[in-house]
Amino acid sequence: MLITDVRPWGGEPCDIEIKDGVIAAITPHDPARTVTGDTVAGRGRLALPSFSDVHCHLDSTRIGLPFRPHTGKPGVWGMTMNDRAHWREDEWTVAQRATYTLGRMIERGTTRVRSYAQIDADCGLERFEGVLAAKEAHAGRCEVEIMAFPQAGLFKEKGVPELMDQALASGAAVVGGIDPCTLDRDPVRHLDVVFGLAERHRAPIDIHLHEPGALGVFSVDLILERVRALGMAGQVTLSHAYELGTVDEATTRRLTEEFAELDIAMATIAPAQQQHALPLAGLTAAGVRVGLGEDGQRDFWSPYGNGDMLDRTWQLAFTNRYRADELIEHCVAVATRGGHSILQGGPERLTSVADRPGVFVGDAGDLLLVEGETVASAVMDRSDDRTVLHAGRVVADGLELVG
Numbered sequence: 001m002l003i004t005d006v007r008p009w010g011g012e013p014c015d016i017e018i019k020d021g022v023i024a025a026i027t028p029h030d031p032a033r034t035v036t037g038d039t040v041a042g043r044g045r046l047a048l049p050s051f052s053d054v055h056c057h058l059d060s061t062r063i064g065l066p067f068r069p070h071t072g073k074p075g076v077w078g079m080t081m082n083d084r085a086h087w088r089e090d091e092w093t094v095a096q097r098a099t100y101t102l103g104r105m106i107e108r109g110t111t112r113v114r115s116y117a118q119i120d121a122d123c124g125l126e127r128f129e130g131v132l133a134a135k136e137a138h139a140g141r142c143e144v145e146i147m148a149f150p151q152a153g154l155f156k157e158k159g160v161p162e163l164m165d166q167a168l169a170s171g172a173a174v175v176g177g178i179d180p181c182t183l184d185r186d187p188v189r190h191l192d193v194v195f196g197l198a199e200r201h202r203a204p205i206d207i208h209l210h211e212p213g214a215l216g217v218f219s220v221d222l223i224l225e226r227v228r229a230l231g232m233a234g235q236v237t238l239s240h241a242y243e244l245g246t247v248d249e250a251t252t253r254r255l256t257e258e259f260a261e262l263d264i265a266m267a268t269i270a271p272a273q274q275q276h277a278l279p280l281a282g283l284t285a286a287g288v289r290v291g292l293g294e295d296g297q298r299d300f301w302s303p304y305g306n307g308d309m310l311d312r313t314w315q316l317a318f319t320n321r322y323r324a325d326e327l328i329e330h331c332v333a334v335a336t337r338g339g340h341s342i343l344q345g346g347p348e349r350l351t352s353v354a355d356r357p358g359v360f361v362g363d364a365g366d367l368l369l370v371e372g373e374t375v376a377s378a379v380m381d382r383s384d385d386r387t388v389l390h391a392g393r394v395v396a397d398g399l400e401l402v403g
Helices: 076-086 094-107 126-137 160-169 187-201 213-230 249-261 280-286 309-319 325-340 375-381
Strands: 002-008 014-019 022-028 039-041 046-049 051-056 110-118 143-149 174-178 205-209 236-240 265-268 290-292 367-370 386-390 393-397
Touching: 002 367, 046 325, 046 375, 051 265, 051 290, 051 309, 051 325, 094 110, 094 126, 094 386, 094 393, 110 126, 110 386, 126 143, 143 160, 160 187, 174 187, 187 205, 187 213, 205 213, 213 236, 213 249, 249 280, 280 290, 280 325, 290 309, 290 325, 309 325, 309 375, 325 375
Parallel strands: 002 039, 002 046, 051 110, 110 143, 143 174, 174 205, 205 236, 236 265, 265 290
Antiparallel strands: 002 014, 014 022, 046 367, 367 386, 386 393
16 A cells, blocks of 8 residues: 655655555655555645544444433433433444444544443343444454443442453453442442453453542552552553542642553543643653543433544643644644553553654554644644545545445
8 A cells, every 4th residue: 555645743745655554664755656556645634643532432322313402410320320211212223323433433533442331230231242243343444442341330230240241251352440439339349340350351451430539549549559469550541530630739740650650541531621630741741641532422421422533632632721733733642642552452652742653664554644734733623634544454535434
């Protein structure tokens, strides 16, 4: 595959040659070059690494279905019960909804996904199986890690740990946990089950953490204690963790240092309360892996989310109040290679706020070509003129799937 006349991270016009799914050569653009084989016309567009959405819920998406009024009650439990009351009402099955939304994500530049699949006494494995069907439908276009996720807790209903075990034996790749103190109200037992499943299935862990301030720090310290004791550095992600930046400065500094020491990754969805989270640039500078995700996508939790990670990258920059080009570009780096570094077998973490990896010889041929004067302008304008490559093959062009 030869990609002609593109500008990696907004640099000089280049031609990119891909062999066996990997970037093999990058040379100055030569308009007189003799072209043989498969070719993509870059037309002067930017070349960026493709997006990695490391926090989405394909099992609950309603993209593609008629818009419905929001009926959820405040709080995690109120939203969970609202979803439970309505998720079977839709015209499409979970598999159909997940497959449609995943296709929309690919069309807009995402080629790697970590999706939650709710496991509880109400749905059993049905929602997991729907996400698994979407993964299989788009095999070759996108890599998908499925997380077995106890959205309603592990112990509020009978049989959930056993269902989690079944999902992990049937193709789920990640063990999920959620709010050890406030949901199950038994943090030691909750984390014992989560880490026990991870050990049994040799799987990484991703824990939803909505708990506020000092309580969130307490749960995090219990998690760090287990990571040390079990030698699981590099195997745990904290998602959300909205409020860890609200405690005293010494505690936030300690947490950042321990996250870097134990290689605890963080997944953000660029929430409105971003100012309460640990600072994005500070985490990167300390050596903490950070990735971005969309969370729910027009579902029974929220009307927000459209499957476009370029939109969510804009939101990450906006909620962090970034204006400088370097920091807006850093948000792109987080949304692309930052997220990829969280997934199994991913690359090394970002080395600094100025790190711009993903479009060098030896990198994977997963690329997004998008119209833009600069990378920052591409985030602001979010053009529809996009071509998406996965493993060196075009999988979407002009917001339509290919093949």
